[in-house]
Amino acid sequence: MKDTAMYIPTFDDMLAAHDRIAPYIHRTPVLTSSFLNELTGAQLFFKCENFQKAGAFKVRGASNAVFGLSDAEAKAGVCTHSSGNHALSLSYAAGRRGIPCNVVMPRTAPQAKKDAVRGYGGMITECEPSTTSREAVFAEVQARTGGDFVHPYNDPRVIAGQGTCSRELMEQTDGLDMVVAPIGGGGMISGTCLTLSHLAPEVQIIAAEPEQADDAARSFRAGHIIADDAPDTIADGLKVPLKDLTWHFVSNHVSDVLTASEDQIVDAMKLTWKRMKIVMEASSAVPLATILANKDRFAGKRVGIIITGGNVDLDALPWSN
Amino acid sequence: MKDTAMYIPTFDDMLAAHDRIAPYIHRTPVLTSSFLNELTGAQLFFKCENFQKAGAFKVRGASNAVFGLSDAEAKAGVCTHSSGNHALSLSYAAGRRGIPCNVVMPRTAPQAKKDAVRGYGGMITECEPSTTSREAVFAEVQARTGGDFVHPYNDPRVIAGQGTCSRELMEQTDGLDMVVAPIGGGGMISGTCLTLSHLAPEVQIIAAEPEQADDAARSFRAGHIIADDAPDTIADGLKVPLKDLTWHFVSNHVSDVLTASEDQIVDAMKLTWKRMKIVMEASSAVPLATILANKDRFAGKRVGIIITGGNVDLDALPWSN
Structure with missing residues (x-):
């Protein structure tokens, strides 16, 4: 938003x-x-x-965000930060629409989760496992890609x-x-x-x-x-x-x-x-x-x-x- | 049968x-x-x-056998030998009909399986883990109880x-x-x-x-x-x-x-x-x-x-x- x-x-x-x-x-x-x-x-x-x-369940909200974008808005794709199910779900939804999905994940996140995000076509940018690093890296990714930020819940x-x-x-x-x-x-x-x-x-x-x-x-x-x-x-x-x-x-x-x-x-x-x-x-x-x-x-x-x-x-x- | x-x-x-x-x-x-x-x-x-x-799935066959008995046949209950799902299923079905279920199980069967059979109301008679022992013990149980034998599959x-x-x-x-x-x-x-x-x-x-x-x-x-x-x-x-x-x-x-x-x-x-x-x-x-x-x-x-x-x-x- x-x-x-x-x-x-x-x-x-x-x-x-x-x-x-x-x-x-x-x-x-x-x-x-x-x-x-x-x-x-x-x-x-x-x-x-x-x-x-x-x-x-997170795929419900993620799909609503992704498929509610106009074609113009959707062009730059979506982005978020999450080490969990929201990352998977947003990647899945973006994949179904055929638009880019950029996810900032801590480098310490389980390999299985990273593999799953990539399996759905999501692109991962790693951050350090701290709020400061996550926010800085996410700001950079959002600025670079112009993607629509889909917060995990808010x-x-x-x-x-x-x-x-x-x-x-x-x-x-x-x-x-x-x-x-x-x-x-x-x-x-x-x-x-x-x-x-x-x-x-x-x-x-x-x-x-x-x-x-x-x-x-x-x-x-x-x-x-x-x-x-x-x-x-x-x-x-x-x-x-x-x-x-x-x-x-x-x-x-x-x-x-x-x-x-x-x-x-x-x-x-x-x-x-x-x-x-x-x-x-x-x-x-x-x-x-x-x-x-x-x-x-x-x-x-x-x-x-x-x-x-x-x-x-x-x-x-x-x-x- | x-x-x-x-x-x-x-x-x-x-x-x-x-x-x-x-x-x-x-x-x-x-x-x-x-x-x-x-x-x-x-x-x-x-x-x-x-x-x-x-x-x-075994509860399908076991229930058909148990609920197909006439009231007179059902009185003495049912019996079988099984260390697996048939023992659970027959105990469940007999329990639903309110008739006795006697099961011959090897004494080496997992405690969890025995507990589950008893949880459904089945009565267990243990045998040694050999065909000879199972057949002998089962013949004794069947003769003693007069229960209808429900084979696990045949x-x-x-x-x-x-x-x-x-x-x-x-x-x-x-x-x-x-x-x-x-x-x-x-x-x-x-x-x-x-x-x-x-x-x-x-x-x-x-x-x-x-x-x-x-x-x-x-x-x-x-x-x-x-x-x-x-x-x-x-x-x-x-x-x-x-x-x-x-x-x-x-x-x-x-x-x-x-x-x-x-x-x-x-x-x-x-x-x-x-x-x-x-x-x-x-x-x-x-x-x-x-x-x-x-x-x-x-x-x-x-x-x-x-x-x-x-x-x-x-x-x-x-x-x-």
């Missing part, structure tokens, strides 16, 4: 996003598990974005795109009492708020966060953004802080932010793999971990859970250490 | 089985992967029985039940050229033959087998059953030999039996986990392994693949040794 004024995306933006991205994304299935229902006392509906294109086009996920979830289930999704920068949660506050305002939205990266929980209680100083958690997609746009949605529409310990996250992750037979990231296990740690809050309820992604290093699983 | 004469199940038996078991099984989804399509040059449709109740009720899987697969896809499924004792392949020879006789049925347990491939070429002497393969569900009933279907309806090496099986397994984000057994990777090893046979074709099960020991993955 070249415009620096904060534009709050609307429900109509989400509907337009859904039409725009439909050819490039999967309508992912919703799975259930009678074992996990019995264990939690709730009825759980898992929206499997681990089966999504590029392996994560971008109205991205949030409108992520909001398409809970629209599908509502269509695929017969009414829900709550939706629980992980919170990092807040892109998925903001999209969920955008959609549900209009479509099903009775549904409670719960954000789930690692205890060791609980900046959203502390922000929520304090009433203003608190950023963590270098949080460390196995749920590595959830280390980033809230920004103004995502804070807008979190502060206005989220019912609560619940946290889970590292052990609880790994246990919930392994339990889901074992019982539901799906490969998902540690970040995606945080909702179930918080539900298991707060059973009373969820007992008897119909609960939607967003499984955000499945890009895992199979050679370094957290229970095999 | 108390009757020792060979009864060949019919297409109508399969239709009756599908009606009978529908309340107790999942209609599992069919997933696709553009990555794997590109890699193989074929269009692949994965029928995900790893998401099935009790974690494997039983017309079981084969009719397994045949419901390819009926769903045909309904869920828009025409196929081939279906590839793993072959061990031949229950799934026989059910596939039963259904497709009637419903879609133009579809080629390919059986996929580990090189290190290639008794079905050798039987197929020899024209009579050859049983392996203690085969050893990571695809541990596929070690058992063909029997008269499954041989009937294999010899009459299977187009070919293809094999894959242990390394090819592990590679295909890991690739599927990584790209499709699903947890599946080594046995379930044998079809993709044979396709990758015989690309010319499948290029340009629409190929259904049965992912037979997902009961894996997450603490002992074959690529983490």
